[in-house]
Amino acid sequence: MTDGAVKILGICGSHRKEQNTYYALKKCLEGLGSLNIPVETEIVDLSRMKIEDCKGCHVCFLRAGGDSYCPVIHDDMDSIYPKLIEADGIVVASPVHWWSGTTKIRRFIDRTNTFCGAGNTEYAGALYNKVGGVITVAYDVHGGTEVAATHLITWMLAENMIVVGTQGAHIAGTATCNLGVPTAAPDSVKTDHHGMKTVYEVGKRVAETAYLMKTGRANIPVLADRAPGNAADREIDWDKFYRFENSFPKEHYGIEGKLATSEKAFWKFIEEMKHRKKSEGNTWGTLPDEDVFVSVWLEKRGLILLSDAELYELCPEYYNFYLKED
Numbered sequence: 001m002t003d004g005a006v007k008i009l010g011i012c013g014s015h016r017k018e019q020n021t022y023y024a025l026k027k028c029l030e031g032l033g034s035l036n037i038p039v040e041t042e043i044v045d046l047s048r049m050k051i052e053d054c055k056g057c058h059v060c061f062l063r064a065g066g067d068s069y070c071p072v073i074h075d076d077m078d079s080i081y082p083k084l085i086e087a088d089g090i091v092v093a094s095p096v097h098w099w100s101g102t103t104k105i106r107r108f109i110d111r112t113n114t115f116c117g118a119g120n121t122e123y124a125g126a127l128y129n130k131v132g133g134v135i136t137v138a139y140d141v142h143g144g145t146e147v148a149a150t151h152l153i154t155w156m157l158a159e160n161m162i163v164v165g166t167q168g169a170h171i172a173g174t175a176t177c178n179l180g181v182p183t184a185a186p187d188s189v190k191t192d193h194h195g196m197k198t199v200y201e202v203g204k205r206v207a208e209t210a211y212l213m214k215t216g217r218a219n220i221p222v223l224a225d226r227a228p229g230n231a232a233d234r235e236i237d238w239d240k241f242y243r244f245e246n247s248f249p250k251e252h253y254g255i256e257g258k259l260a261t262s263e264k265a266f267w268k269f270i271e272e273m274k275h276r277k278k279s280e281g282n283t284w285g286t287l288p289d290e291d292v293f294v295s296v297w298l299e300k301r302g303l304i305l306l307s308d309a310e311l312y313e314l315c316p317e318y319y320n321f322y323l324k325e326d
Helices: 020-034 077-086 103-115 145-158 193-215 238-244 263-273 290-300 308-314 316-320
Strands: 006-012 039-045 089-095 131-138 173-176 252-255 258-262 304-306
Touching: 006 020, 006 077, 006 193, 020 039, 020 089, 020 131, 020 173, 020 193, 020 308, 039 077, 077 103, 089 103, 089 145, 089 193, 103 145, 131 145, 131 193, 145 173, 173 193, 193 316, 238 263, 258 263, 258 308, 263 290, 263 304, 304 308, 308 316
Parallel strands: 006 039, 006 089, 089 131, 131 173, 258 304
Antiparallel strands: 252 258
């Protein structure tokens, strides 16, 4: 591992190998490259792993130790236990099955009983203070993603992990794979632009929180020495954006625990709010005092203004729809 790097482990609980849930988790972890911190990632794909049901015998409470995490059952969980212990942050992803996670992810969770703080072995409480985040993918919009996410989050809370959500009111990364595209595609979830935004953000919250805890640093340098990747020439069509969006130009979590948005979009927003009425169905009404409003966002709330290319890097799936055409 790179010196000082945080290790983020992704657990994919889909029965289907490398389909939409795997795609969302993979993109979530790839998006950590836009943070100015050293991060190493790994995905454990449960789709081809054999994990038996926990027997509820609690032998692990008394006899777990060394290389034996579950003294009663030996299967593919044996290779996962050390990865969980090594990880600084864990992102668990599952498709929604009847408003909950899959049986794959349920078996995985049950078999982490050996880490329960009530045990009397060296592994009791092994997940304490690790940072956790959740991704759930449903077939339909509003298809139970947040309910399923709460089931996964309660496991993390029971293990005394530190759970993070996303910017705004989302408790997890939640997305749908059925938005008027062929649902047989293994990456159709990418058409849910808003959902993928939450997917990216939950990963970044996990990584940054884990980094701050591991290093004890009070902050992370903002964009310092972070060269743009393949997004260097990206330019967003903000006129198109405002045809489809009616609120503030989508702040993004991603840098030093603060919100970030496009510099162009911010000032366009200020201009629009000088004459836009709340009665038009917009979140914001006419600005009563432009200077005060700008001061609150830029100084008191610490909003970071980015170039279009930098903003695109924070969530490419979201902004693909708004890119200017050549």
